[in-house]
Amino acid sequence: MKSKIKIKIILVDDHAVVRAGFRMLLGTHDMIEIVAEADRGEQAIQLMQEHAVDVAVMDLSMPGLGGLETIRRICQRDSKAKILVFSVHDEQVYVNRAIAAGAKGYISKNSAAANLAMAIEHIANGEIYIEDGLLKDQTGKSDVMDYHAIIEAFSAREFDVFRLLAKGMTVHKVAEELCLGYKTVANYGTQIRNKLKVSTLAELAHIAVILGLMKN
Incomplete structure (x- = not known):
């Protein structure tokens, strides 16, 4: 599922070294272009308004608003916003809350590196992407x-x-x-x-x- 034009993304993580890792990882994918970076939710909201962003890749643990509230506010402003959570938290409660807030996808930072680009492409194409194993069966x-x-x-x-x-x-x-x-x-x-x-x-x-x- 390859897009014909570049997928423009924004990276949102409060750790500069993590964002640098994102850039290195995604720099090998010709179809993905990083157009902006933010280290907190307030900045992410502003940058989302200033740039034509296809997908926001966002951590949950950040100072200020925090990831979940940032997702909610972005989606309130733009119901078509596409947000991928890329977090160290792989517990069910975080996945559920992120999706409920409006995120279109969720992968853990422990997942294979290739999953990040794959998830971005799925979400850019209007799909939901949740890493295998994160949605555990909680039903009887x-x-x-x-x-x-x-x-x-x-x-x-x-x-x-x-x-x-x-x-x-x-x-x-x-x-x-x-x-x-x-x-x-x-x-x-x-x-x-x-x-x-x-x-x-x-x-x-x-x-x-x-x-x-x-x-x-």
Whole structure:
């Protein structure tokens, strides 16, 4: 999944040596261009307004606003903002809170170096990317069986819409992908969420991941 134009990113981390490592790592990828750097959330918000950024790569542990509040504020200003969390924290609670705040992806700093560029490309292309193993199954076995049964009962169209929404696509993009009307896809989305008893795209993505239906 290669983009034809460069993916412009901003690096947000309070440690200069970490940002330098990012630059070295991403400098080997021709399709990624670092256009700005920030060492705290307040600066990141300002730079996001000044630059045409495709993806913000952001740590969670920073002075000032902190990563989670920065994500929330950026997404409040721009609902289409694409943020990848790249953090030392790999606990479930951090992943859940980051996605709930509006992040489109999450990888740990312990992951393979190649995962960073891969995650950036996925998110730049409108997908959700969560490192394998970070979304652990916190549901009971009976809940997983229920999800399987519900999804197996989906119509072909419902399953297609579910799969694309779980990948992080907007309703407009799903409609375009499947050659359906916006209202039709929106109605499918409502039906799917009601059947699975969830209310957010992050929850749909979680279900898809724990059932092995969405591979990163």
